[in-house]
Amino acid sequence: MTSTRADLVTPDLLRGWQLSTDTAGKKERGTVLVIGGERRTPGAAMLTGLAALRVGAGRLTMGLAESVAVSVAVAVPEAGVAGLAESGGYIDGGAAGAVLAADLDSAAAVVIGPGLADAEQTAALLVSVVPLLGEKTQVVLDAYALGVLPGQPEVAKVLAGRLVLTPNRTEILHLLGEEDTDEESLDMADASLEVARKYSAVVTAQNLITAPEGSSWEVPAGNPGLGTSGSGDVLAGAVGGFLARGATPEQAACWGTYLHAVAGDRLSASRGPLSFLARELLEAMPPVIAELN
Secondary structure, three states: OOOOOOEEOOHHHHHHOOOOOOOOOOOOOOEEEEEOOOOOOHHHHHHHHHHHHHOOOOEEEEEEEHHHHHHHHHHOOOOEEEEEOEEOOEEOHHHHHHHHHHHHHHOOEEEEOOOOOOHHHHHHHHHHHHHHOOOOOEEEEOOHHHHOHHHOHHHHHHHOOOEEEOOOHHHHHHHHOOOOOOHHHOOHHHHHHHHHHHHOOEEEEOOEEEOOOOOEEEOOOOOHHHOOOOHHHHHHHHHHHHHHOOOOHHHHHHHHHHHHHHHHHHHHHHHOOOOOOHHHHHHHHHHHHHHHO
């Protein structure tokens, strides 16, 4: 399989995809639902949700482990928070759909995965929540939700055409069922296209955005400092926020990946190449957005 040459994601390209800021209220800017954040990892869901708000989503709801739900609700007063039952310290995936049914039906975009840490419960969660999604709801899968997708063909079928995946190199190989392949020998362009076609999804991986029909875009920015704890959660939230605002999966992936990378470059210059934190990306992204308006 040979991929076509990727187009560069430039400010002019993004300005051509500019989303309206002339909205009457938060409902018109879309609601993002983030599902994740277990007892030991509530911060992952918080980073994702706050990133969605930073890129302009109108409303945020988070479904988190009930043991941390109240604390997160206090820490993020802009969000609505639903506590999810736990089993053995992990979110009880099979019970999540019933709690979140109304939110799943009404959300413009749902991000699943940040802060989840158990494969079995994550698989049960996908089976529980995906059938309850609204017909037009767009979805981002990240982290453990990516890891269990190959074993859930019916879930993948339901999400086809409205899905964005945010894998790293290891997750790319897992999605392809090629875990024994040497990561260093991986051709990211070809592998991303194969994943995009296999799951009928837009893939953003290592600053390369790939659509199932073969179109691709490359963000000419980013640095090793972005390989830090929580950085991927911010990226997933940014993509989800743009989906909520009405962007197509391709546009949302390009916008979110560009902001994430450029904000990382500016923090690398001001804080040091490996010294900035993922939470600082939340503050660094809005100036980049302002420059593109």
